[in-house]
Amino acid sequence: xxxxxxxxxxxxxxxxxxxxxxxxxxxxxxxxxxxxxxxxxxxxxxxxxxxxxxxxxxxxxxxxxxxxxxxxxxxxxxxxxxxxxxxxxxxxxxxxxxxxxxxxxxxxxxxxxxxxxxxxxxxxxxxxxxxxxxxxxxxxxxxxxxxxxxxxxxxxxxxxxxxxxxxxxxxxxxxxxxxxxxxxxxxxxxxxxxxxxxxxxxxxxxxxxxxxxxxxxxxxxxxxxxxxxxxxxxxxxxxxxxxxxxxxxxxxxxxxxxxx
Amino acid sequence: xxxxxxxxxxxxxxxxxxxxxxxxxxxxxxxxxxxxxxxxxxxxxxxxxxxxxxxxxxxxxxxxxxxxxxxxxxxxxxxxxxxxxxxxxxxxxxxxxxxxxxxxxxxxxxxxxxxxxxxxxxxxxxxxxxxxxxxxxxxxxxxxxxxxxxxxxxxxxxxxx
Numbered sequence: 001x002x003x004x005x006x007x008x009x010x011x012x013x014x015x016x017x018x019x020x021x022x023x024x025x026x027x028x029x030x031x032x033x034x035x036x037x038x039x040x041x042x043x044x045x046x047x048x049x050x051x052x053x054x055x056x057x058x059x060x061x062x063x064x065x066x067x068x069x070x071x072x073x074x075x076x077x078x079x080x081x082x083x084x085x086x087x088x089x090x091x092x093x094x095x096x097x098x099x100x101x102x103x104x105x106x107x108x109x110x111x112x113x114x115x116x117x118x119x120x121x122x123x124x125x126x127x128x129x130x131x132x133x134x135x136x137x138x139x140x141x142x143x144x145x146x147x148x149x150x151x152x153x154x155x156x157x158x159x160x161x162x163x164x165x166x167x168x169x170x171x172x173x174x175x176x177x178x179x180x181x182x183x184x185x186x187x188x189x190x191x192x193x194x195x196x197x198x199x200x201x202x203x204x205x206x207x208x209x210x211x212x213x214x215x216x217x218x219x220x221x222x223x224x225x226x227x228x229x230x231x232x233x234x235x236x237x238x239x240x241x242x243x244x245x246x247x248x249x250x251x252x253x254x255x256x257x258x259x260x
Numbered sequence: 261x262x263x264x265x266x267x268x269x270x271x272x273x274x275x276x277x278x279x280x281x282x283x284x285x286x287x288x289x290x291x292x293x294x295x296x297x298x299x300x301x302x303x304x305x306x307x308x309x310x311x312x313x314x315x316x317x318x319x320x321x322x323x324x325x326x327x328x329x330x331x332x333x334x335x336x337x338x339x340x341x342x343x344x345x346x347x348x349x350x351x352x353x354x355x356x357x358x359x360x361x362x363x364x365x366x367x368x369x370x371x372x373x374x375x376x377x378x379x380x381x382x383x384x385x386x387x388x389x390x391x392x393x394x395x396x397x398x399x400x401x402x403x404x405x406x407x408x409x410x411x412x413x414x415x416x417x418x419x420x421x
Contacts (some may be wrong), residue, residue, distance in 0.1 A: 006262075006279040034282075034321045035302050047279075065350050075315075096392025097373065098306065101315040102322065108264055176304075178391070 001037040005046045012055050012157055016132045018048040019153040026050050026105025029073060031099050051104055056157045063133035069114040070106030070130075070156040077105060090121045090185070093171060095178050106156035109141070112148050112204055114235070115179035117171060119205035122159060124185030124196030125167070130158040145204050158163050164189045166260035172199075174239055181239055182248040184208075186256035192216055195253060200234050200239055200245045203217040211253055264328040268293070269337025279325045283317075284308045286324035287334060295335040295365050299394070306393030309366040309373075310334045316373035318392070336363035338372070347408040348372055355415065357406030359397035366393050371407045380411050 007024075009015040018024060019074045022047030029035060032049070050056070056069035061083030063144045067079055078092030078100065094100055094108075094117050108118040108251070109129060120140045122129065129136045132155045133258060141149045167187040174181040180199035187194045193215040214223040229249050234242035261276040268291065275290040284301075287293045287310070296319055299307035299385060303321040310319045311333040327350050338346045345353065360366045367390070374381060374389040381389070384408050387400070405415040 001280050003280045006323070008326070031303065031321055034323075037280075038301070051326075096306070097389055098309055098316045098318045098370070098392050100315050100322075162300065214291070253370055 001034075001040060002043045004044055007046060007048045009048060009053065011048075012053065012132055012155065015048050015053065015155055016153070018046070019155060021046045024048055024153065026107075026110065028071065028104040029102035029105075029109070031095065031103040031155060032107065032113065047123075049177055050106065050155065051102070058158075061163070064161055065159055066161045068105050068161070069158050071104050072106075074100040074103050074105070074108075074216075080108060084125075084161055084163045084167075086169055086187070087121050087125070087161060087184075090117050090169040090171075093117070099178075100152070105159055108160060110150060110156050111150060112142055112146055113179070113182075114145050115174070115177075115181070115199040115203065116205075117169070117180055117183055117198065120180075120183050120185040120196045120198035121169060123162070123197075123207060124169075124187050124194050125161045125164065126187075126189075126194055127162070128160045129156060130160060131155060132157055139191050139207075142205050145202065147204075164190070168256040168259040171258045172248055172258070174199075177198040182245050182252060184249060184252040184256050186215070186253065186260060188215075188219060188260060193219060195256075197229070197249055200229070200249055202235055208249065208253070215257065219243055219257065221257045223257075224250060224253055262325055262328075264324060266324075266327055266330050266332050268332045269334060274347045275324070277324045279323065281326045283310070283319040283322045283327060283332075284314075287319060287332075290324075293336050294332065297362055297365050299362065299366075304392075304394065304405070305363070306366040306390075307363050309369040309393065311369060312374060314376075316370055318376055333372075335368060338368060342396060348375070348407070351406040351410035352403070355406040355409055356402040357399065358402070359395075359399045362395060363395045363397075367395070367403055371403075374407065375411055380413065381407070383408060 007018040026042035027047040056071040059068035066084040074091040081088035151242040164187040169185045171183040182199040185196045195211045231242040231246040236242045265274045297307040303318045308319040386391035
């Protein structure tokens with residue numbers, strides 16, 4: 001990979017200043033960025049290291065919300081996120097143990113990989129993404145493939161998850177990459193249900209609103225009988241066709257509801 | 261080039277590295293600790309697993325320049341100075357936990373991390389934990405047996421399988 005300048009800030013404020021440099025790129029755990037840089041698909045001039053930045057490594061549950069600092073690793077969320085079991089389980093099944101010891105929630109959310117697990121957890125929970133300058137609703141945050149509402153130099157400092165009455169994430173593993181071939185996150189808040197789908201769409205994570213409406217009036221697997229996502233917008237690759245993914249979405253949604 | 265100092269296997273060690281130098285490269289090429297293997301170099305195979313501040317990480321997917329002041333444990337620090345294998349290494353030998361041996365440093369370091377977190381894992385927990393360590397000799401049964409044995413649990417002898 002090409003060389004770069006490395007900045008190791010001590011505080012979020014220092015990191016924010018460093019991110020103003022031309023060509024600056026935030027470095028979380030690096031579990032996606034380093035492989036990308038090795039392939040020269042990314043060549044940032046300045047890396048600003050956010051991992052282990054003490055201000056934003058935390059997992060706290062209070063008044064129905066699980067707040068996770070942006071630089072918190074998946075491993076820490078898995079072990080300390082028990083106030084929101086479905087989310088802790090999601091974190092504990094990302095990649096493998098060594099990847100979970102480095103990869104961070106902020107890095108995953110900011111990258112918005114179309115097959116990543118956290119975007120489904122955040123969108124499915126109706127989470128709020130906190131940055132160094134503002135708060136952004138998950139519904140507005142995930143814009144498109146690898147694209148978010150983050151401005152140049154903006155840093156994800158935390159994610160606040162409202163804890164639902166019941167939730168479940170079903171991940172159909174792509175066993176080589178350990179990403180989701182398709183993943184479905186279902187969360188129930190009173191009589192409102194949210195369903196977020198990852199791994200399937202050319203536009204990245206999305207909400208399946210038809211299923212949400214059906215499940216909100218009848219929270220049972222059979223409520224989505226006959227519903228299907230249009231395969232027209234879904235991913236086709238060597239691992240599965242769009243039609244296969246559309247089928248998986250219904251199967252995984254049913255399983256998620258049954259497991260709630 | 262920035263100079264970094266790490267505590268590697270209990271010994272203060274310094275090296276000059278470029279910012280882009282990976283920990284795996286620094287260990288092997290700067291410090292001549294070639295026990296850490298680079299298999300895929302894409303964080304899939306786990307041959308390069310070492311412990312950074314007590315946690316298993318893939319050393320091909322972290323910059324050495326991030327690690328000034330860190331504690332690093334590698335495969336070289338596992339046996340006693342006189343060469344006596346530790347419990348996990350001995351179990352790998354006893355239970356045929358290696359064939360070609362290329363994946364073994366990463367397997368042993370992952371096993372050590374697992375047993376620190378979970379001293380008596382089930383077979384399923386061992387297999388789950390080794391998700392990021394690939395053996396291309398297909399020697400997983402021996403590896404799993406070795407880790408169960410290292411945790412003090414009975415495992416079937418080879419002859420009985």
